[in-house]
Amino acid sequence: MTDNDQQREHEVRGYERMLERLRERLESTGEAVEQGFHEALDTVRERSVALGELTRDEADRVSGWLQRDLEDAAEYVDTAHGTYSDWLHMDLQLVENWIWDRFSSVADRTRLQWQALNRELQAARRYHTGEVTGPGALVCRDCGEVLHFKRTGHIPPCPKCHGSRFERAARQSAR
Template sequence: MNKNKLIAAYSDFMKHLHETMENTLHSFAEALEISKEKTSKTSDLTADELNKLSGYIKRDIEGAAHGLSDKEDKDSLSEWFKFDIELIENFTLDAFLSVADKTRLELDKLKQLAETHTYHSGDITVPGTFICDDCGKEIAFKTTSEIPECPACHATTFIRI
């Protein structure tokens, strides 16, 4: 696996992720998948390399999101990076900060929801919408139903939204 190829693709993937989250109302998980698909069309990465790259970006964005304060704050991001963010290329920084902040808000919302109740596959529930704890896939019930495994990733825990 060519590391330089992955490093270049990381930047392209981040640009796609930033554009996807700026222009639409996708969740971070959905935007990550869309960006992976766009990156696959503009690179010669294998499916395995794309999955690995997607994992790296997910890890980095979620890590930064946990490190950000309640407002887009370059000081808190500098603290997370442990160096002066002025050393980072401007677009990369803006894209990363924007995606990390939106992801922080998404994670905060999920955390608040998780503190109330967790639902499991096999549970019976009244109508409502649930988010998969693992991949963020939403499933909705219009009648009293049994909660299935996640149709996207087969996880078994959900949060009601």
């Protein structure tokens, strides 16, 4: 395994640990989501750094990817009146149960926050090669090729056109 592969796996594990801690924190605090989400995300990011799991730069990158994914899922469910299953654009049997439980729990809380704050998320919803994303399908913004993620992973260049800009497949079908 190359150093680059090890780094990529390290970031994927960091994403999954942050997601789990975020879910646990939001469930245990009982705080209003609109006030608690960003504070909870900051706390789990700092915890990853304090435990030596991620460097400051890695933790900032990973928490940004996690926030993007959760806000994207929450907005899709809110505006398209779909479900998290629609957003993932895949059979839920393909998603490992433990990641689905964690992701949907936090995404649902994030949906409430999104409604309360009515934030403009256009720039944050873009996905790029090299970033980490949760399970689901992404569409290349250059050629339309669909990339399927059965689990958390790094976004590769488009296998068809080598493009590096993507968006959720569910978002395109909802238009």
